[in-house]
Amino acid sequence: MKMLTFAKRTLKEILRDPLTLFFGLGFPGVLIVLLSVIQSNIPVPLFEIDKLAPAMIIFGLSFITLFSATIIAKDRESALLTRLYASPMSPLDFIFGYTLPLLPISLVQGVFCFAVGMLFGLECKVTILYATLMVIPLSLFFIALGLLFGSILSQKQVGGVCGALLTNLAAWFSGIWFDLDLVGGTFKKIAYALPFVHGVKIEQALYAGEFEAVAGHLLLVLGYAVVTFALASLLFLRQMRKG
Amino acid sequence: MMAINIQNLTKRYQDVVAVDHLSLSIAQGEFFSLLGINGAGKTTTIKMLSCLVKPDEGDAFLLGHSIRSAPAQVKALLGISPQETAIATNLTVKENLELMCGVHGFSKAKTAERIDAMVEEFRLRSILDKKAGKLSGGWQRRLSLAMALMTEPKILFLDEPTLGLDVIARSELWDVIRALKGKVTVILTTHYMEEAEALSDRIGIMKDGRLIASGTAEELKAQTNTTKFEDAFVAWVKGDTK
Numbered sequence A: 001m002k003m004l005t006f007a008k009r010t011l012k013e014i015l016r017d018p019l020t021l022f023f024g025l026g027f028p029g030v031l032i033v034l035l036s037v038i039q040s041n042i043p044v045p046l047f048e049i050d051k052l053a054p055a056m057i058i059f060g061l062s063f064i065t066l067f068s069a070t071i072i073a074k075d076r077e078s079a080l081l082t083r084l085y086a087s088p089m090s091p092l093d094f095i096f097g098y099t100l101p102l103l104p105i106s107l108v109q110g111v112f113c114f115a116v117g118m119l120f121g122l123e124c125k126v127t128i129l130y131a132t133l134m135v136i137p138l139s140l141f142f143i144a145l146g147l148l149f150g151s152i153l154s155q156k157q158v159g160g161v162c163g164a165l166l167t168n169l170a171a172w173f174s175g176i177w178f179d180l181d182l183v184g185g186t187f188k189k190i191a192y193a194l195p196f197v198h199g200v201k202i203e204q205a206l207y208a209g210e211f212e213a214v215a216g217h218l219l220l221v222l223g224y225a226v227v228t229f230a231l232a233s234l235l236f237l238r239q240m241r242k243g
Numbered sequence B: 001m002m003a004i005n006i007q008n009l010t011k012r013y014q015d016v017v018a019v020d021h022l023s024l025s026i027a028q029g030e031f032f033s034l035l036g037i038n039g040a041g042k043t044t045t046i047k048m049l050s051c052l053v054k055p056d057e058g059d060a061f062l063l064g065h066s067i068r069s070a071p072a073q074v075k076a077l078l079g080i081s082p083q084e085t086a087i088a089t090n091l092t093v094k095e096n097l098e099l100m101c102g103v104h105g106f107s108k109a110k111t112a113e114r115i116d117a118m119v120e121e122f123r124l125r126s127i128l129d130k131k132a133g134k135l136s137g138g139w140q141r142r143l144s145l146a147m148a149l150m151t152e153p154k155i156l157f158l159d160e161p162t163l164g165l166d167v168i169a170r171s172e173l174w175d176v177i178r179a180l181k182g183k184v185t186v187i188l189t190t191h192y193m194e195e196a197e198a199l200s201d202r203i204g205i206m207k208d209g210r211l212i213a214s215g216t217a218e219e220l221k222a223q224t225n226t227t228k229f230e231d232a233f234v235a236w237v238k239g240d241t242k
Helices: A002-015 A018-041 A049-078 A080-085 A091-099 A102-119 A127-152 A155-172 A185-193 A196-208 A211-241 B042-049 B071-077 B093-103 B108-122 B137-149 B167-178 B193-199 B217-223 B229-238
Strands: B004-013 B016-026 B031-035 B057-062 B078-081 B155-159 B185-189 B202-207 B210-215
Touching: A002 A018, A002 A049, A002 A091, A002 A102, A002 B093, A018 A049, A018 A102, A049 A080, A049 A091, A049 A102, A049 A127, A049 A155, A049 A196, A080 B078, A091 A102, A091 A127, A091 A211, A102 A127, A127 A155, A127 A196, A127 A211, A185 A196, A196 A211, B004 B042, B016 B042, B016 B057, B016 B202, B016 B210, B031 B042, B031 B193, B042 B057, B042 B155, B042 B185, B071 B078, B078 B137, B093 B108, B093 B137, B108 B137, B137 B155, B137 B167, B167 B193, B185 B193, B193 B229, B202 B217, B202 B229, B210 B217, B210 B229, B217 B229
Parallel strands: B031 B185, B031 B202, B078 B155, B155 B185
Antiparallel strands: B004 B016, B004 B057, B202 B210
């Protein structure tokens, strides 16, 4: 009950921020449109819609990190958390209260990316459902990352780290914008050590119906999610104890 | 039973002793003001009593519950209005009030009942559906105080509730705070001497983390041979007591 009340409040706070709607839904959609137009003029295999739309979901999830971190940093600065820390809410109520509302937002983001993709010729098939549902476990890593940054950074710092740095890192190391094989070497090794490209591979494989390719990538992303959640929870508890 | 019984409460931040062996008792229904210059230890005291930070030494009992061993019971008893306005800015006034009931696990019926009561008491009817972030500073503080009282706390901590407000908004908030006297035990921290003098049953003065004086405003003035309370406060803090 306490957790759901807090989750409901977090959802309202996020959805009532117009920037959320633009970056969360609009921006990945705009990019699909833009890259599809480029693709129609100068064909690039990477930007074929059956690759691009599932991949853009992962890029969109980096904005979920931004929302998650921003709301926590904002709460910490506003003294609202001081008030709520003095209420009977438990640390788990807070952590899940911040996490739960971002799951449906991530899901809607996934649906939106596929819907925009369909406008540009993406075939509507049952695998879209699987790829969309997969957004939920994949988003856990991005939400946890937001919880982590929101617990240690100010709102201004969150803008820089999550808004600029992370979205760029997610873009470069996900293989959405350019083929990682073209760069190769250390860059490719770093990219494959991070979860972003694996998220992209999962979404693309699920849409293509290549289910056997999913497990290895999924294990790595979920591993990142578990470790990030554990670290984020510790950091959140630490700042909670500081009062 | 005393509402608050503080025993040798101490908090250190690295080399700085923020609160130094503070001992104090406050009766049920009493309005107690805690004064001191910046860094005197007022806010740290409130934070320890609210179970927001753990004391390094000592303990405090709120209606018999220890802040060390029974923080959940303590939290269920208290309301807090922090130094800065503590509201959810993108939520409406009503949603902010509902939030407080929800995080305390109130039923829907109880929530509706409490909202009605607070709306009447704080005259919030006309702004009930307005976003909290769009309200003036005075109304935001009023809402912040209403949120602290939503759950009918037995003990209320007001940490500089009128800081930064204009004269009229401060006067209006005083009226609201004055109406609480006798109904709930209040600890108020403030920099406004006239606020403490006008509202308090007793006043404590802190300096360097220690309680250096406590009593009624009249007693504190008499002990320093002053006629104005502000002069008495300055005398206590400067050590010019006879």
